[in-house]
Structures are given as structure tokens and as C-alpha cells.
Amino acid sequence: MGRRVKVLLIGFGSVGRALAKVIALKRKIINSRYGILIDVVGVADSKGMALKAEGFDEYELLKLCEVPRSGVNLFKPYAHQGVDLNILYSNTQPDVHVELTPSEYTSGEPGLSNIMYAIDRGAHVVTANKAPLVLKYKEIVSRALSRGVRIKFRATVLGGTPFISTLTSMRSHDVERIEGILNATSNFILTEMHEKLVEFTDALKMAQALGIAEADPTLDIDGVDAAAKIVIISNILERPLKIEEINRESISRVSLRDIIDAVRQGYVIKSIASFDVRGGKASIRIAKIPRSELFAQINGVMNGVRIRSDATEVVFIGRGGGGIETAHSVLDDIVSLSFEDS
Ligand SMILES: NC(=O)c1ccc[n+]([C@@H]2O[C@H](COP(=O)([O-])OP(=O)(O)OC[C@H]3O[C@@H](n4cnc5c(N)ncnc54)[C@H](OP(=O)(O)O)[C@@H]3O)[C@@H](O)[C@H]2O)c1
Structure with a gap:
């Protein structure tokens, strides 16, 4: 048996359920590869x-994924009505708090308070929720630093790829420009x-x-989600x-006539996020891209981003999200936190 890492999953929607499944299926492999035993102690x-302070076993995790939406409180005999982090923390003393509640860009809640609570209780944080970082990146990172815990958020930008890990590892580079397709729904x-x-x-x-697309697709089609990702990149x-x-610029203003005209002229219309790092300026714009260019060929739910530095150019193409892909990014963060601790 490896070193135990006790994990809380706060938010049990698409990503939370995918993560519970992936942990159920892979925790033994992770244990044998890295000597870390991931125990989900609360959801x-x-x-x-x-x-469950001793951790849900694989069967229980898979059964948990079968409860209906908003139905964690039905999971007997471990269920409680209402969410109270005090109860969760006092009963389980988690090592890692995984924040998977919805991204809400006005207040950042409930993710922002949850993350601050976790830090104050000495838990490391892994988040897929962008909003708290978009609104309070500096405060969160400095609070974590002062309490001796870490926060990881690889799932927040191009969650199906190791984009964030690569960007944060380019320590000797002067990154000059970041540009690409950052939102799967609009693409x-x-x-x-x-x-x-x-x-x-x-x-x-x-x-x-x-x-x-969500029932309310405005965050995606109006470019808010892509802009949020640029804010996180700008902070990194x-x-x-x-x-x-x-x-x-919202893609809702693109008409079929615009598309046909662009195609006739040899272009493809894309929503392009760009960040001129030196100039400190960013935009999400509707762009006509020559058909032969790379971004013109990134289609459907795929995302693509180019990092240009003083030394090199790197391109990432992959899924921006999706439950299983995002869950793997979150799990990678949990495993890497556990390594850094050992
Ligand atoms: N889906 C993706 O591919 C993807 C990719 C990258 C990042 N993300 C981000 O990851 C986060 C989760 O995404 P998702 O697709 O899993 O969202 P989701 O399906 O809407 O799930 C959100 C979960 O949060 C729960 N929740 C809401 N308020 C809560 C509260 N006060 N306390 C505890 N739980 C609460 C919801 O509860 P109910 O079930 O009761 O409604 C639900 O279980 C979001 O911030 C999203 O932007 C998602």
C-alpha cells in the first residue's frame, strides 16, 4: 500500500463524475506506479x-456516479443533507480539495470561498473552475503561499492537453504572444x-x-470563457x-452569408483569442483565416494554441475539455501535488 492522499470532490457534475470514475479505474495503477493511494473521502x-473518512472503495465510487444529478444526498449510509465544509473537513482532514463547481464570473462563488477555506485549513487545491482565478488570482496564490499549500489548475485552459504545465515550465523564455482557438463550443x-x-x-x-453547448450558451458564444482563459494565462x-x-466579439453576429463569402475568398471564419504579452493587450475576435493556415484546420470541439517566445514557437492541439479529458488533467494535478509532497 502506498502513501494515502485524501481527496475531497466539491462539485459532482460532468467533471466530478468523470473524475470519480477515472479514480475508481486507475487508483490501483497509480498506486503501483507512483506509490500513492488516492482516497476520495468526501463528495x-x-x-x-x-x-467516508477511510475513503470510498472503487465499487462505491462507481455507484456514487449513478446517483441522479443533485443526488449525492441519497447515497446511503454516507449521505448528509446540505453542504457544510466544516463537517467535511473535521470528519476527513483532506490533503487535497478538488474544486469542480460552476464557473461564475460575477462573484466567483461558491468556488472562491471554497478555495480560500481549503487553503486556510491547510489543504492543497486543484481546480477546474476558472472563475475564482479570473477574479482573484493573486490573492489566492499569495494566500496559498503564506499557508504553505499549493494550487494547481491545469484543467482550466485547454484542459485536455498539458498546455498549462508546459507554459509554467517555460521559465527561461520571454513569452511574446499567445494565440489560438480556446473555446470548443464556439469552434x-x-x-x-x-x-x-x-x-x-x-x-x-x-x-x-x-x-x-449549455442551455445558456452566452459564456461560450460571447467569448467570456475564452477571455477567462486569457486572464489565467496573463497571470501565469x-x-x-x-x-x-x-x-x-460574439460569434452570434456571424451569418451564413459571411461564411459563404469567406469560403469563396479562400478563408475560414474562426474565433481567435490572442494575447500580445509585451503590449499587455488581448482580444477575442472573429477572424478570417487563410484556408491553408493551421488554425483554419482546427475544427469541431478541438482547440489549438500557439505559444511564441523569444526562443521558439510551440503549438498545442487537443480537446479543450470534455468530462474524461478534464478529469485526467485534474488527476494529473493531484498526482503531481502528491509527488511534490513526498
Ligand atoms: N465540462 C468540461 O469539459 C470542463 C472543462 C474544463 C473546465 N470545466 C470547469 O469545471 C467546473 C465543473 O464543470 P462541470 O462541467 O462538471 O459542471 P457541472 O456539470 O455544471 O457540475 C457542477 C457541479 O457543481 C455542483 N455545485 C453547484 N453549486 C455547488 C455548491 N454550492 N456546493 C457544492 N457543489 C455545488 C453542482 O451541483 P448539482 O449537481 O446539484 O447541480 C454540480 O454537481 C466548471 O467550473 C467548469 O467551468 C469544465
């Missing part, structure tokens, strides 16, 4: 929580418009039917931007 959604919609020759509203309906590069400083 919470908006209505309730389930806790899917634009791809549908090009391939099926449909109007924006029909492509959006298709994205919603496939579960790619120590050139912090505020989300309201980023000029955004």
Missing part, C-alpha cells in the same frame, strides 16, 4: 454531501456553419442537442489582465 453537489458552431452551410441559430441548436505570465479589459 458534494449543490444539495448534499457524502463522506464547433462555426465548423457546423461551414460544413453544413447552416445559420448560427441552427448550428447552436445542434451543439445544444449534442450536449456541447505575470502580465495580469482583467477580464473587462479584453475586447470580445
Whole structure:
């Protein structure tokens, strides 16, 4: 048996459930490879929580994934009504708090208070929730530093790839520009418009039917999600931007006529996020990209981003999210935190 790492999952939607499944399937392999035994000791959604100080076994984790949405409080005999972090923490003393609640860009809640609570209780934090970092990156990182814990957030940008890990590891580089397709939903919609020759509203309906777009898709189509990712990148590069400083163009203004005209001229219409690091300026804009260029060929739910530094150019192409991909990024963060501790 390896060293125990006790983990709390706060938020049990698409990513939380995918993570519980991946942990159930891979914890023995991770234990034999790295000598770390990941024990999920508590899980919470908006209505309730389930806790087990000795950790849920693989079977229990898979059964937990079968409870209906908002149904963690039905998971007997471990269930509690309502969410109370005091109860979760006092009963389980977690090593890692995994924050998977919705990204809410006005207040950052409930993720922001949860993350601060975890830090104050001496737990490391892994988050896929962008909003607390977008609103209070500096405060969170300095609070974690002062309490001797770490925060990792690889799932927040191009979550299906190791983009953040690579960017943070480029310590000797002067990163000059970051540019790319950072939102899977808007890229899917634009791809549908090009391939099926449909109007924006029909492509959006298709994205919603496939579960790619939310019932309220505004964060994706108006560029807020992509801008949030640029804010996180800008903080990593120590050139912090505020989300309201980023000029955004919504893909809802792209018509089928625009698409046809662009194609006739040899272009593809994409939503491109760019950050001029030296100039301290960023935007999310609708761009006509020559068909032969790389970004023109990144379609559907794929994302792509180019990092240009004084020394090199690196390109990442991969899934921006998706439950399983994001869960793996979160799990990678949990494992790497546990390594750094040993
Ligand atoms: N999905 C992706 O591919 C992806 C990729 C990268 C990053 N992210 C980010 O990861 C986070 C989770 O995404 P998701 O797709 O899993 O979202 P989701 O399906 O909407 O799940 C959110 C979960 O948070 C729970 N929750 C809401 N308020 C809560 C509270 N006060 N206390 C405890 N739990 C609460 C919800 O409870 P109920 O079940 O009761 O509603 C739900 O279980 C978001 O911040 C998202 O932006 C997602």
C-alpha cells in the first residue's frame, strides 16, 4: 500500500463524475506506479454531501456516479443533507480539495470561498473552475503561499492537453504572444456553419442537442470563457489582465452569408483569442483565416494554441475539455501535488 492522499470532490457534475470514475479505474495503477493511494473521502453537489473518512472503495465510487444529478444526498449510509465544509473537513482532514463547481464570473462563488477555506485549513487545491482565478488570482496564490499549500489548475485552459504545465515550465523564455482557438463550443458552431452551410441559430441548436453547448450558451458564444482563459494565462505570465479589459466579439453576429463569402475568398471564419504579452493587450475576435493556415484546420470541439517566445514557437492541439479529458488533467494535478509532497 502506498502513501494515502485524501481527496475531497466539491462539485459532482460532468467533471466530478468523470473524475470519480477515472479514480475508481486507475487508483490501483497509480498506486503501483507512483506509490500513492488516492482516497476520495468526501463528495458534494449543490444539495448534499457524502463522506467516508477511510475513503470510498472503487465499487462505491462507481455507484456514487449513478446517483441522479443533485443526488449525492441519497447515497446511503454516507449521505448528509446540505453542504457544510466544516463537517467535511473535521470528519476527513483532506490533503487535497478538488474544486469542480460552476464557473461564475460575477462573484466567483461558491468556488472562491471554497478555495480560500481549503487553503486556510491547510489543504492543497486543484481546480477546474476558472472563475475564482479570473477574479482573484493573486490573492489566492499569495494566500496559498503564506499557508504553505499549493494550487494547481491545469484543467482550466485547454484542459485536455498539458498546455498549462508546459507554459509554467517555460521559465527561461520571454513569452511574446499567445494565440489560438480556446473555446470548443464556439469552434464547433462555426465548423457546423461551414460544413453544413447552416445559420448560427441552427448550428447552436445542434451543439445544444449534442450536449456541447449549455442551455445558456452566452459564456461560450460571447467569448467570456475564452477571455477567462486569457486572464489565467496573463497571470501565469505575470502580465495580469482583467477580464473587462479584453475586447470580445460574439460569434452570434456571424451569418451564413459571411461564411459563404469567406469560403469563396479562400478563408475560414474562426474565433481567435490572442494575447500580445509585451503590449499587455488581448482580444477575442472573429477572424478570417487563410484556408491553408493551421488554425483554419482546427475544427469541431478541438482547440489549438500557439505559444511564441523569444526562443521558439510551440503549438498545442487537443480537446479543450470534455468530462474524461478534464478529469485526467485534474488527476494529473493531484498526482503531481502528491509527488511534490513526498
Ligand atoms: N465540462 C468540461 O469539459 C470542463 C472543462 C474544463 C473546465 N470545466 C470547469 O469545471 C467546473 C465543473 O464543470 P462541470 O462541467 O462538471 O459542471 P457541472 O456539470 O455544471 O457540475 C457542477 C457541479 O457543481 C455542483 N455545485 C453547484 N453549486 C455547488 C455548491 N454550492 N456546493 C457544492 N457543489 C455545488 C453542482 O451541483 P448539482 O449537481 O446539484 O447541480 C454540480 O454537481 C466548471 O467550473 C467548469 O467551468 C469544465
